[in-house]
Structures are given as structure tokens and as C-alpha cells.
Amino acid sequence: MDIILVTTIIASLFVVIGLAEPLAARLRLPFSVILAVVGILIGASAIFLLRTDLTDALNPMAAAILGLPIRSNVFLYVFLPTLLFQATLGMNLRRMVDDWVPILVLAVVAVVVATVSIGYALFWFSAIPLAACLLIGAIVSTTDPSAVVSIFRSISAPRRLARIIEGESLLNDAAAIALFGLFMGYVMLGIPDPELGSALAQFPMLIAGGALVGWLGARVAVWVMALFARHELAQQSISVALPYLAYIVAEQSVGASGVIAVVAAGLTLNLTAPGRLPPQALTNLRELWDVLAHWAGALIFILAALLIPRLLEEVRLEDFFLIAVVVIAAILSRAVILFGLLPLLTAAKLSPMVERPYRVAILWGGLRGAVTLALALAVTESVRVPDDIQRIVGILATGFTLFTLLAQGTTLRWIIGRLGLDQLSPIDHALSRQVIAVALQTVREDVAQTTENYDLNRDIVRSEAKRFGERLETAVKTAEEATDILDRDRIALGLIALAGHERDTILARVRERTISARMADLVLSDADRLIEGARTQGRSGYQRAARRSVAYGRTFRAAAVLHGRYGVSGPLARMTADRFEMLLSQRLILRDLGTFIDGRIRRIHGRRVAELLHDLLARRIEGIETALEGLRLQYPGYAEELERRFIRRTALRLEEREYTLMREDGLFGAEVYTALMQELTTRRMAAEGRPGLDLAVRRGALIEQFPLFTDLEDAALKRLSRSLKTRYVDIGDVVLHKDSPASSVFFIASGAVELESAGQTWRLGRGEMFGQMAILTNRVRRVDVRAIAPTTLLVLDEDRFRRLLERSAALRDAVWASAEKRGIDPVDLVAGDGKI
Known part of the structure; x- marks a missing residue:
């Protein structure tokens, strides 16, 4: 094929992508729907031009469009890793962890349920082998919720809800493609009725192998990128190579899921890179991937849509019935998850509350797109898949995708409007009126000051002030009516x-x-x-x-x-x-x-x-x-080192600002500025290093600050430091229970605890101890001890405590005072030699 013609077509597709985004915003339709419609029109027009006798002038262009090397491997090995990797880089993973239960339910459980439901529904209503039915179910079970996420963002839906849907979009592709590979193997081997249990048993191994490959690859990549801290383009080049190598190694060498490998690589890079790469380099890297993913997402949609007319050429009347079966089974299976399982998770406090209108929007927003078409294309290209199965897979996957894009995608915003999700709540509406009133008052003051500074025409000022005053009066009046906010x-x-x-x-x-x-x-x-x-x-x-x-x-x-x-x-x-x-x-x-x-x-x-x-x-x-x-x-001392680091960072930031200002004022040239910034970057990298924290040494220094151990010699203090164990407790944690055996004494290094016994409570803080009375009186504990602040305790066992008591007069005095304070006769206190 002529390279000039191919280049012209690809460049023209980029023009289409550029025009499609503003068009989608103007028509208030999902971007993917516009791309799909344009791709279908281009593909159908090319077929029409080749088969019509009206003109032959455009035949070379039409033939080139239909002859583009669009294969399933292009989608799976070129575009898909880009989309998945960018999605992981842009996520707030620490917040995702808070909602891992609903994310996994929607991404994994929902995919498995949809695959099985669609597969068995087709098996019951058709003569297609079960393996092929389950393969179709896996192909159409992957969703593209980007449309509903973008709409949720535009209507200020809860961030947590949008985050859950984003997490689903990231992981459900991985789950669906892993199932696709599993059932594709059965179809190619000619096994018509696989045992579902044994098939799904292989699923965890595909995921585990892919996760390991992605994690190892990302760790190596981050290590190499950290070595090139001064070479930002080198870091970006390595990041571009990472998802593709992870995908290929997992698929071709390990036999695991390449999609899972890419997801694991992106998650690992997202978590580890902030501590190893400069902040600006990380920001630029994410911006690069945003652009790559935008192009990849648009191209995968429009190129996949070009194939739709070709895939539907052999459609039959009875195929429409099977498409309807797939549509109904897919919607019902997703509804079971959203309206059945998700409320149960909410009742068990494992998932946030998702209100019914939002669940309806999520249900209707489960669009299918390029990934579904790419998987169907992979089936139609395989010579090991029978022709009749190739045909039915291509038609059902394409028909179902068209339904979701043209029926659900075009009506999604209308559904959201009918559900009232695009309306402000009464509280927000009342608040908006107050905000307008306050903002206009500030604007009036600023405009008045501006007119005085610039000595504007007084007649014009009075005329505009009158108009503005009327608007302000209306705003204040409506704000005064908003007194119903509790x-x-x-x-x-x-x-x-x-x-x-x-x-x-x-x-x-x-x-x-x-x-x-x-x-x-x-x-x-x-x-x-x-x-x-x-x-x-x-x-x-x-x-x-x-x-x-x-x-x-x-x-x-x-x-x-x-x-x-x-x-x-x-x-x-x-x-x-x-x-x-x-x-x-x-x-x-x-x-x-x-x-x-x-x-x-x-x-x-x-x-x-x-x-x-x-x-x-x-x-x-x-x-x-x-x-x-x-x-x-x-x-001691570690916080001071961190504060010194903060001061050094601040000084470097101010120094950079001064260099930039002097350069803008023309006080020196670009050569001097470049040299200064390179030297500043070197010092900034050195300042980023965090001081080390030696727990053992710091614990020894902490022990020396206890008044109870002031009379101990250095050798005894070192032995004590080795004997004491550190225990951390959070607010509300129970340290000791009443009636528990007495075996240890606790010294409060930081924080505070509350002791409760017989309806009485008292509190102990830093430098004090507890637990010694039960040991020295040979009785079970009579108190409950609970932390009332994040607390660090040093724990000493009974034998070492008794030996320490014999050596330290200060400790004996503290025990004596504590006994008198609690009303215990000191005669009842028994040390190792039978006396206190």
C-alpha cells in the first residue's frame, strides 16, 4: 500500500478526532459515541464507493481505508496497554483501597456473572456450543464506563462514586480478557462443553502470573529511571516501553494475562515513583501519558468502528433475536449486581451507599466499545475457529456494541436528566444564591476602586453602576429568601x-x-x-x-x-x-x-x-x-532533621524564583540561567533525600529520658534497651483486660492511657508505668487499660522487671508512690527477694 496514501488517511483520522470532541460537547453526547458513528460512516462509505458505478475517482482512497492493517493484535498489543497504563497512573490508589470491595465486585464478580449469564442464555436459545456461548459472554462482558464517569463529573456526583466506576473500568477489561483467553482456548481445541468449575479454576493463575510480571517490570523500570534523574526524556522513554514489554512477556513467555501485567506495572509505578522521581518529572510523565491515551482511545474507537459494516455483512434475520438475548441477559446480570449484591455490601458496611438513581445511571451507562470489537475480531481472524462460530461471534458482539452505543449512549444524558441527577439539591441551590450575592458585593467594591484608579467617565460609571446595582439588589433579595438552610x-x-x-x-x-x-x-x-x-x-x-x-x-x-x-x-x-x-x-x-x-x-x-x-x-x-x-x-532529633530539610527546600524554591525574575528582567542571558538551574537541580536532588531512622538507637535515647531510670549505669541502660520491646496502640485500643494474667510491665514512652476499675478512672501519661501492681501483689489484674491517644509503650517482662527493681532506687520510689496513690499497702508489694 502506498505510504503517502496511508499517511494521508492517518492524518485525516487525527483531524476527525480533533473535530469530534467539540462536536460531542455541542451535541451533549459521549465522545466515544461520536467516534463510533463517524467510523461506521467512513467504513460504510468506503464499501459503497467500491461497489458503486457512480465514480471511480475515490476508489483508491476507499480501497486504502478498507485495506488498513487493522488486526486484533494491533488493538491488543498497541492500543490496549496504553489505555490501561495511563488509567493506573492517573488514579488515586490510596483512595481506591478504601473502596476495593465494590470495585472488585463490579470489575470481577460482575464480569464473571455476565459471562456465565450471557453464555447460558445463548446456549438455551440457540444451537451454539456452550464453549462458544461462554466465549461470546466474555467478549461482551467488558464495559466502558467512561461516558457515565464524564457525565458524573459534569453533574458534580459524589467523587467516591466516580472513583468506583473508574476502578471498575480499569479492572473489568483485565478480567474479561482473561476469561476470553480461557474460553478461546476451549473453542480452538474443539471442546464444545467445558466444565465451568475447572475453567474458572485457571483464572486465578492467569491473574497471579500477570501481576508478578508487572510488579517486577515496574520495580526494575523505577530503579533505572531513578538513575537517570537528570534526564527526563530518558525516564519518559523507559515508561513508554514498560507496559508493552510487560504485556508481551506475560502473554508470550509466562502464559499469564498481559492485561493484568500492564495494570500491575502501572499500579506499582504509581505507588513507588513519587518517592524516587522529581515531582516535575513525574507530572510531565503523566501529561505525556494523558496525550498518548487520548490518541489511543480515539484511534481504537474509530478504527474498530471502521470494521463494523464488514462484520455485519452476513447478518441474518434470526441473528437479531440472539442479539436481543445478549442485550437482555447483559442488562439483567448487571442489574443483579447493582440492585442485589451492592446493597448487601452496603448493609455489611463494605461499600458506600449508592443511591438508586445513580445505580440506574450506572446500569444504563454500561457501554461496550473497542475492546469488545477487538476481541470479536480476534475470533474472526483465527483459522482454528470454525467459520460458523466466527460469523456468529462477530455479528453478536458487533450488534450488541451498536446497541449500547446508539441506544444507551445517545439516551444516557436524558436518563440522567429524568432521574434528576443533573439538578442542584435544595441546599446547594440556596447556597448558590448566597454565593452570587457575596461575589457581586465583592465585585462592586473592586469595580468602584478600578474606576477611581483609571479616572473613567463619570456618566458611564453611573450608568453601569445603576445596572449592576439592580442585579445586586435582586441577588441579595433572593439570598435573603434562602433562610431555609439548616x-x-x-x-x-x-x-x-x-x-x-x-x-x-x-x-x-x-x-x-x-x-x-x-x-x-x-x-x-x-x-x-x-x-x-x-x-x-x-x-x-x-x-x-x-x-x-x-x-x-x-x-x-x-x-x-x-x-x-x-x-x-x-x-x-x-x-x-x-x-x-x-x-x-x-x-x-x-x-x-x-x-x-x-x-x-x-x-x-x-x-x-x-x-x-x-x-x-x-x-x-x-x-x-x-x-x-x-x-x-x-x-529525639529526627523531627528536627525533617524540619531542616523543609527549610532547605523552601530556600531552594525562593532561590529559583529569584533567578527566574532576574532572567525575565534581562539581567543575564540564557547560558548563565541554564548553568544556575543545573546547579540548583543538583542541590535540590540532594535536599530531597530523607534522613535515616534508626529505631534501636532512638529507643535507647528515649529510655535515658525516663526519670525512673536516672540512677542506672550506662551498661545497665544498654541491657535494658535490648530487653524492652516496643508496642504501638491507637486511640481506643485496649492494652490490658481485667482479670488477665500479670506477666509484663508497661512504660509509657509517648501518648496517654486510661485505667478503669470499680467505676473509677484515672489517666497516666508519658514517663509513667502500669501493670506493676498486679505482678508485685501476685494478683490478677483488676483494671482495664485503654489508650486515649496514639501511644508508644515499652514492655518489660516480669523477671527482668524484678531484677531492675532491685537495682534502681528511683524505680522503687516510683512503685511505692504509685501504691500509696492507689490505696495499696506497700507491705503487700513483693520483689524477687521477698521485699520491696
């Missing part, structure tokens, strides 16, 4: 605005490089939880999310167990260092929010709401300061 709703709206401004501030600090990209993911996830908590549960949801942001998570506790029981300190040291930096970053952000409350929020929601938000903000700052103080006591 205080709790105003508080919730104020908290949403505050958390949103917090998120914007984080992004600004990341751009300034005051906060590292690694920490940005953590604090942005916390800000998103604050927004969703306030939106769904008001003040209580916001406070719950705020407490979670400073609490010790499950992974932290697991790392503490590894350190305390098995001596594996690496994970705990890394997580503790992350916690230090996260708390410092949060403190930096929160101290800037007071001005926003006094400005925007006070003017919109009033003084009472502003004061309440100030109070909530003060509590958050207090909680962060308490958590930081506990870490400082536990690891």
Missing part, C-alpha cells in the same frame, strides 16, 4: 469548602516543592476523605476523617509487630518516617486555613459557622501537635 447544612457546606481549599493548598505547596510528591499522595487522600466525610455525614464525618488522618493504620500496626516480635525494622522505620513527614506537612497546610475561614466562609455562611470551623480546625492542629510531640519524644 445550621447543620451550613456547617457541612462550610466543611466541604474548607476541605476543598485544603486540597488546593496542598497542590500549591507541591508545585512550590515545599511538600514532596510522596507526601502529596498521602495528604491529598486525607483531604479527599474530609470532603466525602463532610458531604455524606456532615460534622461527624469530617471529624471521623480528621481522626483517621493522624491514627495508626493497620499496616503500621503490622510493621510494629514485625519489629517487636521478629526484629524486622525496615517497614516500621519507613512508615514512621512517612508519618513524621506527613504530620509536618499537615501542620504546614492547616496553619494557612484560618484566613480562608475568616474571608470566604464567614461572608457566605456567617459568623457562627466560621467560629465553629475555627474550633474544629484548632482541634485538628492540636491533634497533629500531640502526635508530633509523641514522635519527637520517641525519636
Whole structure:
């Protein structure tokens, strides 16, 4: 084929892609629907031109269009890895983890249910072998929810809901293609009725093998990219190679799922790259992949649509009945998941509440597209698949895809409108009127100042001021009518605005490089939880999310167990260092929010709401300061090193700003500026390094600060440091239960605990101990001990405690004082030699 003709066609397709996006926005239709319609029209026109006698002038162009090397391998090996990899790079994975249950249900369980339902429905209503029916079910079970996600974003649907649908779109392709490969093998081997249980048993191995290949590939890629920190184009080139190599190795060498390998590679890069690559390099890399994915997504749709007229050439009347069977089975199977299983998960508190209108929109928005057509094309190209199965697979997959695009896609926005999802709630509507009134008042003040500064014509100023005053008067009047907003709703709206401004501030600090990209993911996830908590549960949801942001998570506790029981300190040291930096970053952000409350929020929601938000903000700052103080006591000097690092970053940012300003003022040329920026980049990379955290050494320094151990010699302190074990407990965790056996004594390194016995409570803080009375009185414990703050405990077993008691007079005095305070006769206290 003439290369000039092919180049002309490809360039023309890019023109079509460029025109299709604004056209889709103008017609209020999904972008994929416009591309599919245009592709169908191009393919049908090419076939018509070749078969008509009207003209032969366009025959070369038509033949070139129909002769394009469009094969299933082009879609699966070129376009699909690009789309999947970019989707993983753009996701907030830490927030995805919060919703992993509904994501997996929609992405994996729904695909399996749809495959089985469609397969058996076709088997019952046709003479097609079961293996081929299940193959068709796998082909059409993959959905493309991008249309409903884009509409949800445009109507301000809950972010969590859009995130769940995005997670589904990422993983359901992987699940469907893995099932496709499984049943494709049965069809090619001529096994008409495979045993479904044994077939699905191979599914986990395909996923596990692909995940391992993707993880290893991404780890190697990140390591190499980190070596090329100064060469951004080299990093981008390696990132482009990663998904394709992972896909090919998994498919051709390991025999696993290439799609899973690409997803695993993208997830690994997303999680590990922020800590290894410069923030700007990571931002540019994601922008590159956004452009590549946009082109790949558009080309895969339009090229697949070119094939539709060809795939439907042999359609028969009875095929329309089977297409209807596929449509009904697909919709019913998805409805079972959305209206049956998902509410059960919500009742079990494993999934967020998804309101019925949103579930209806998700059901109708389950469009099929290029992936379905690509898989069908792979079947029609295989010489090992019988001709009759090739024909029926191509027709059913293509017919079903056309139904979803032309019937569901064109009516999706209308359905959403009928469900009322595109309307503001009464609260938001009332709030918008108040916002308009406040904004217009600010605009009037600024315009008045501008007219004075520029000495404009007074007649024109008075005329425009009159018109503007009428609009402002109307806005104020309608805002005064919006008095039906309850205080709790105003508080919730104020908290949403505050958390949103917090998120914007984080992004600004990341751009300034005051906060590292690694920490940005953590604090942005916390800000998103604050927004969703306030939106769904008001003040209580916001406070719950705020407490979670400073609490010790499950992974932290697991790392503490590894350190305390098995001596594996690496994970705990890394997580503790992350916690230090996260708390410092949060403190930096929160101290800037007071001005926003006094400005925007006070003017919109009033003084009472502003004061309440100030109070909530003060509590958050207090909680962060308490958590930081506990870490400082536990690891003296480490927080200071992180603060020095922050100061160095700030100084470098200010230095870069000054160089840029002087360059713009023409004080020196491009050569000098380039040399200065290269030297600045070198120093910035050095400043990005985080100081190491030695848990064992820091624990020894912490022990020296205990007043109880002041009279011990250095050798005794070292032995004690080796004997003590560290235990971390979160707020509300029970440390000791009443009537439990007495075997250990606990020293509070940081935090606080509450002891409860016989209806009485008392609290102990840093530097104090508990658990010793039950040991020394030879009685079972009579108290429940619960942490009232994130607490670090040093635990000493009974034998070592008794030996320590014999050596330390300060410890004996503390035990004596504690006994008298609790009303215990010191005569009842027994040490190792029978006396205190």
C-alpha cells in the first residue's frame, strides 16, 4: 500500500478526532459515541464507493481505508496497554483501597456473572456450543464506563462514586480478557462443553502470573529511571516501553494475562515513583501519558468502528433475536449486581451507599466499545475457529456494541436528566444564591476602586453602576429568601469548602516543592476523605476523617509487630518516617486555613459557622501537635532533621524564583540561567533525600529520658534497651483486660492511657508505668487499660522487671508512690527477694 496514501488517511483520522470532541460537547453526547458513528460512516462509505458505478475517482482512497492493517493484535498489543497504563497512573490508589470491595465486585464478580449469564442464555436459545456461548459472554462482558464517569463529573456526583466506576473500568477489561483467553482456548481445541468449575479454576493463575510480571517490570523500570534523574526524556522513554514489554512477556513467555501485567506495572509505578522521581518529572510523565491515551482511545474507537459494516455483512434475520438475548441477559446480570449484591455490601458496611438513581445511571451507562470489537475480531481472524462460530461471534458482539452505543449512549444524558441527577439539591441551590450575592458585593467594591484608579467617565460609571446595582439588589433579595438552610447544612457546606481549599493548598505547596510528591499522595487522600466525610455525614464525618488522618493504620500496626516480635525494622522505620513527614506537612497546610475561614466562609455562611470551623480546625492542629510531640519524644532529633530539610527546600524554591525574575528582567542571558538551574537541580536532588531512622538507637535515647531510670549505669541502660520491646496502640485500643494474667510491665514512652476499675478512672501519661501492681501483689489484674491517644509503650517482662527493681532506687520510689496513690499497702508489694 502506498505510504503517502496511508499517511494521508492517518492524518485525516487525527483531524476527525480533533473535530469530534467539540462536536460531542455541542451535541451533549459521549465522545466515544461520536467516534463510533463517524467510523461506521467512513467504513460504510468506503464499501459503497467500491461497489458503486457512480465514480471511480475515490476508489483508491476507499480501497486504502478498507485495506488498513487493522488486526486484533494491533488493538491488543498497541492500543490496549496504553489505555490501561495511563488509567493506573492517573488514579488515586490510596483512595481506591478504601473502596476495593465494590470495585472488585463490579470489575470481577460482575464480569464473571455476565459471562456465565450471557453464555447460558445463548446456549438455551440457540444451537451454539456452550464453549462458544461462554466465549461470546466474555467478549461482551467488558464495559466502558467512561461516558457515565464524564457525565458524573459534569453533574458534580459524589467523587467516591466516580472513583468506583473508574476502578471498575480499569479492572473489568483485565478480567474479561482473561476469561476470553480461557474460553478461546476451549473453542480452538474443539471442546464444545467445558466444565465451568475447572475453567474458572485457571483464572486465578492467569491473574497471579500477570501481576508478578508487572510488579517486577515496574520495580526494575523505577530503579533505572531513578538513575537517570537528570534526564527526563530518558525516564519518559523507559515508561513508554514498560507496559508493552510487560504485556508481551506475560502473554508470550509466562502464559499469564498481559492485561493484568500492564495494570500491575502501572499500579506499582504509581505507588513507588513519587518517592524516587522529581515531582516535575513525574507530572510531565503523566501529561505525556494523558496525550498518548487520548490518541489511543480515539484511534481504537474509530478504527474498530471502521470494521463494523464488514462484520455485519452476513447478518441474518434470526441473528437479531440472539442479539436481543445478549442485550437482555447483559442488562439483567448487571442489574443483579447493582440492585442485589451492592446493597448487601452496603448493609455489611463494605461499600458506600449508592443511591438508586445513580445505580440506574450506572446500569444504563454500561457501554461496550473497542475492546469488545477487538476481541470479536480476534475470533474472526483465527483459522482454528470454525467459520460458523466466527460469523456468529462477530455479528453478536458487533450488534450488541451498536446497541449500547446508539441506544444507551445517545439516551444516557436524558436518563440522567429524568432521574434528576443533573439538578442542584435544595441546599446547594440556596447556597448558590448566597454565593452570587457575596461575589457581586465583592465585585462592586473592586469595580468602584478600578474606576477611581483609571479616572473613567463619570456618566458611564453611573450608568453601569445603576445596572449592576439592580442585579445586586435582586441577588441579595433572593439570598435573603434562602433562610431555609439548616445550621447543620451550613456547617457541612462550610466543611466541604474548607476541605476543598485544603486540597488546593496542598497542590500549591507541591508545585512550590515545599511538600514532596510522596507526601502529596498521602495528604491529598486525607483531604479527599474530609470532603466525602463532610458531604455524606456532615460534622461527624469530617471529624471521623480528621481522626483517621493522624491514627495508626493497620499496616503500621503490622510493621510494629514485625519489629517487636521478629526484629524486622525496615517497614516500621519507613512508615514512621512517612508519618513524621506527613504530620509536618499537615501542620504546614492547616496553619494557612484560618484566613480562608475568616474571608470566604464567614461572608457566605456567617459568623457562627466560621467560629465553629475555627474550633474544629484548632482541634485538628492540636491533634497533629500531640502526635508530633509523641514522635519527637520517641525519636529525639529526627523531627528536627525533617524540619531542616523543609527549610532547605523552601530556600531552594525562593532561590529559583529569584533567578527566574532576574532572567525575565534581562539581567543575564540564557547560558548563565541554564548553568544556575543545573546547579540548583543538583542541590535540590540532594535536599530531597530523607534522613535515616534508626529505631534501636532512638529507643535507647528515649529510655535515658525516663526519670525512673536516672540512677542506672550506662551498661545497665544498654541491657535494658535490648530487653524492652516496643508496642504501638491507637486511640481506643485496649492494652490490658481485667482479670488477665500479670506477666509484663508497661512504660509509657509517648501518648496517654486510661485505667478503669470499680467505676473509677484515672489517666497516666508519658514517663509513667502500669501493670506493676498486679505482678508485685501476685494478683490478677483488676483494671482495664485503654489508650486515649496514639501511644508508644515499652514492655518489660516480669523477671527482668524484678531484677531492675532491685537495682534502681528511683524505680522503687516510683512503685511505692504509685501504691500509696492507689490505696495499696506497700507491705503487700513483693520483689524477687521477698521485699520491696
